[in-house]
Amino acid sequence: MWSLFQARARPTCRVTPRTAEQVAGILSIAVAYSCMFAVLGGGTSPFSGVSNADGGITVDLELLRDIRLVENGDDGASTFVEVGGGATWADLYAFLDPLELSSAGTRNSLTGVVGSILGGGISFFSQNHGWSCDNVVSFEVVLANSSIVMASEDSNPHLYWALRGGGNNFGIVTSVVLETFRQPPSWYTFQRWDMRALESVFHRLTQMANNMPPEVQMVATALGWSLHLQEFAISERLVATNPPYLPQTLPVRNGDLKAGTGVLEEYIYVKTTLEMAQKMDRMNAEGFFNYFGSVTIKSQTEIDMKIANIFFEEVESIKNAPGIQIYIVYNPITVPAMKQMRKRGGNALGLNPEDGPLTIVNINLHWSEESDIPRMRAFMRRMISRITETARADGVVHPYVFLNHCFEEQLPLKSYGSENVARLDAVREAVDPHRVFHVLQPGHHKLR
Numbered sequence: 001m002w003s004l005f006q007a008r009a010r011p012t013c014r015v016t017p018r019t020a021e022q023v024a025g026i027l028s029i030a031v032a033y034s035c036m037f038a039v040l041g042g043g044t045s046p047f048s049g050v051s052n053a054d055g056g057i058t059v060d061l062e063l064l065r066d067i068r069l070v071e072n073g074d075d076g077a078s079t080f081v082e083v084g085g086g087a088t089w090a091d092l093y094a095f096l097d098p099l100e101l102s103s104a105g106t107r108n109s110l111t112g113v114v115g116s117i118l119g120g121g122i123s124f125f126s127q128n129h130g131w132s133c134d135n136v137v138s139f140e141v142v143l144a145n146s147s148i149v150m151a152s153e154d155s156n157p158h159l160y161w162a163l164r165g166g167g168n169n170f171g172i173v174t175s176v177v178l179e180t181f182r183q184p185p186s187w188y189t190f191q192r193w194d195m196r197a198l199e200s201v202f203h204r205l206t207q208m209a210n211n212m213p214p215e216v217q218m219v220a221t222a223l224g225w226s227l228h229l230q231e232f233a234i235s236e237r238l239v240a241t242n243p244p245y246l247p248q249t250l251p252v253r254n255g256d257l258k259a260g261t262g263v264l265e266e267y268i269y270v271k272t273t274l275e276m277a278q279k280m281d282r283m284n285a286e287g288f289f290n291y292f293g294s295v296t297i298k299s300q301t302e303i304d305m306k307i308a309n310i311f312f313e314e315v316e317s318i319k320n321a322p323g324i325q326i327y328i329v330y331n332p333i334t335v336p337a338m339k340q341m342r343k344r345g346g347n348a349l350g351l352n353p354e355d356g357p358l359t360i361v362n363i364n365l366h367w368s369e370e371s372d373i374p375r376m377r378a379f380m381r382r383m384i385s386r387i388t389e390t391a392r393a394d395g396v397v398h399p400y401v402f403l404n405h406c407f408e409e410q411l412p413l414k415s416y417g418s419e420n421v422a423r424l425d426a427v428r429e430a431v432d433p434h435r436v437f438h439v440l441q442p443g444h445h446k447l448r
């Protein structure tokens with residue numbers, strides 16, 4: 001398990017089904033005996049009990065990892081891939097990369113394919129393909145009554161819609177069929193700037209959020225505190241998909257930063273999707289206590305700067321903690337990316353292109369001592385509330401809370417809007433009237 005919060009849970013029993021029928025059998029026993037359970041995918045959620053049931057059954061899907069191509073396009077190129085409910089994006093990228101194919105998966109290799117889809121799924125390739133959930137063609141799901149059903153645009157379409165962002169409230173997903181696209185290796189670039197360039201870097205990010213250069217697929221800017229260097233650092237990761245031509249957006253090449261506020265480091269690689277994800281893995285070592293937090297804002301340099309200033313002030317209270325790593329990632333969600341969310345009847349997230357571009361500000365925190373939990377919790381609460389209130393005062397807050405990266409006290413599903421919440425409730429009522437996935441599987445974000 002990635003986080004110590006999850007690793008220290010002690011399940012009474014761990015089961016490793018090999019088939020959807022075995023998952024259904026396990027679920028029927030859990031229901032018959034009212035046993036608490038949790039479903040374990042990639043195991044990267046940081047909160048206690050989310051996918052490892054303390055005192056209950058952990059249904060570990062690690063043996064449900066088969067991957068196969070299921071359809072060929074007219075040109076002979078395969079376009080869909082079926083993936084087991086316990087596979088990680090590392091499994092899938094390792095399968096697709098040699099075929100020069102990819103799918104819109106997360107930017108970390110350890111994450112479960114289904115776990116991230118249930119919360120949306122920001123990808124390296126969102127600009128052209130939307131989020132992970134937008135690229136699901138169908139789900140195979142075990143429902144609360146242990147029936148095994150398909151959910152797609154044509155079959156159980158409401159359940160299909162709900163599973164694309166609605167969390168673990170509806171069933172256990174035993175496989176998904178995903179759309180793939182042609183993807184030779186991409187440019188993956190990293191720049192770290194002098195902190196004096198902070199405003200220029202945010203300005204550049206705002207410009208890209210509003211008008212992403214055509215070859216750029218993803219840009220994310222990170223502001224962090226380095227325990228090792230005892231200083232703040234601002235850096236950018238960018239993915240562009242047009243080798244052999246170098247991305248025109250690279251600052252050193254274009255010299256588009258003001259004199260005296262230079263780039264300190266710049267690395268430019270050509271990488272497969274798995275290699276890019278593995279590079280990102282290095283930012284997030286496992287074996288620590290972790291908190292995530294997330295706030296969504298309109299993409300704007302002024303609020304980016306104000307958030308940075310909140311960060312500088314708040315970090316003072318925790319920066320001496322053993323094992324501390326703390327950074328914020330500014331993730332722009334462009335209008336073209338949001339338009340992709342309308343594919344296949346739309347997803348459950350409630351994000352409208354008319355509101356874009358937006359920036360999802362993710363706060364990442366890890367540390368090593370259990371005794372520091374109270375001050376880390378207090379830090380995360382203050383960060384979320386100060387950023388939200390500052391953005392609200394400036395009229396640039398957006399209600400959306402990103403499920404995959406939010407704090408356990410945040411309410412992501414409620415943030416999808418009253419219409420979507422009512423629809424999610426109706427789907428839950430239809431597929432799980434006795435609230436098995438709420439009562440017996442208490443971990444993670446629940447419909448109220």
Ligand SMILES: Cc1cc2nc3c(=O)[nH]c(=O)nc-3n(C[C@H](O)[C@H](O)[C@H](O)COP(=O)(O)OP(=O)(O)OC[C@H]3O[C@@H](n4cnc5c(N)ncnc54)[C@H](O)[C@@H]3O)c2cc1C
Pocket residue numbers: 002038039040041042043044045046050051061085086106107108110111112113114115116118119120121122123168171172173174281284404405443444
């Ligand atoms: C280092 C790191 C980087 C990340 N990068 C990204 C990113 O780039 N984009 C992004 O969108 N997110 C990202 N995430 C967040 C990640 O997508 C979420 O934490 C996601 O919930 C993890 O899924 P998992 O299967 O790995 O975790 P788990 O803890 O195993 O599962 C998460 C939840 O999903 C449920 N679940 C998992 N599989 C199934 C299934 N088959 N059927 C039913 N329920 C299931 C679990 O019960 C649990 O409630 C990142 C997380 C980490 C730790």
